[in-house]
């Protein structure tokens with residue numbers, strides 16, 4: 387039976403604005419197509435051989451929660467996560483989870499949190515938070531969501547943005563980029579959660595996982611009426627189109 391094993395990393399501390407809904411969306415979209423899905427939660431203090439998972443999710447969290455993770459990352463889990471990235475495992479990382487994949491986060495109070503460095507990017511906190519509904523253009527069409535972050539993220543060479551900002555701030559409010567793409571890693575500042583109202587992005591991530599595991603991805607189209615209605619109404623409110 388076709389099946390994906392999803393690993394939800396740090397559900398105990400990284401779960402803002404219903405980010406967990408992304409895991410439910412991935413699971414449902416597989417089930418609606420008769421594809422199996424098992425979800426394993428890996429909180430602080432728990433390790434597992436990450437090679438058995440086909441897809442990883444990390445949600446958002448505030449500076450304080452991110453600080454709580456540092457010791458756990460140093461215990462070896464950080465190296466495991468970096469190895470999975472380099473092995474081509476698909477990841478969806480949101481906001482605080484996105485920042486975690488980078489080299490470091492310097493908070494607006496001047497504290498420097500050393501992060502994974504799995505992706506060549508870094509984040510610097512600003513006084514003013516970047517908040518609001520936003521939209522950005524991607525290879526999956528326009529993606530809509532909600533952002534709320536102090537961190538400004540800057541991408542290094544070899545890391546592509548997930549998209550270009552249409553309305554809102556994105557990575558840093560200045561260079562027009564939003565999120566990051568590296569190997570099979572998808573990062574975004576979009577909460578909401580992002581996947582329920584952006585089904586094309588959800589299927590893009592599922593396709594990456596299925597292709598890696600089975601060499602092909604057969605995702606029969608779903609009707610997605612409510613999903614598209616939600617997506618289009620946010621986009622219209624933002625752009626007037």
Ligand code: GLN
Pocket residue numbers: 402445446447448449450452480481482483485534535536537538
């Ligand atoms: N702590 C980070 C920041 O404020 C991430 C916040 C979040 O995940 N929403 O930049």
